[in-house]
Amino acid sequence: xxxxxxxxxxDLRISKGLTQxxxxxxxxxxxxAVANYESGLRVPRDETKKKIAKVFGKSVEAIFF
Numbered sequence: 081x082x083x084x085x086x087x088x089x090x091d092l093r094i095s096k097g098l099t100q101x102x103x104x105x106x107x108x109x110x111x112x113a114v115a116n117y118e119s120g121l122r123v124p125r126d127e128t129k130k131k132i133a134k135v136f137g138k139s140v141e142a143i144f145f
Contacts, residue, residue: 085144086120092136092143093118107131 093103093114100114107114107128116122124132133140 084120085123086118088143089114089132090118092138096136098135103132103135106135 093100098106099111100118101111104111104114108131109124109128113122113124117124129140129144133143136143
């Protein structure tokens with residue numbers, strides 16, 4: 081069973097002990113945007129993907145591909 085992007089992002093966020101609001105603040109988006117990424121309603125822009133990867137100390141490819 082593969083984990084979709086939203087679930088992967090949520091798992092990473094929770095494992096780091098971050099709320100959606102905290103993650104949003106650290107990447108410069110609204111908490112609603114993070115909620116939309118996690119629910120699969122939206123995909124982050126490339127620049128936002130880089131910021132997310134940096135927060136989690138991973139490559140963009142490791143998270144999003």
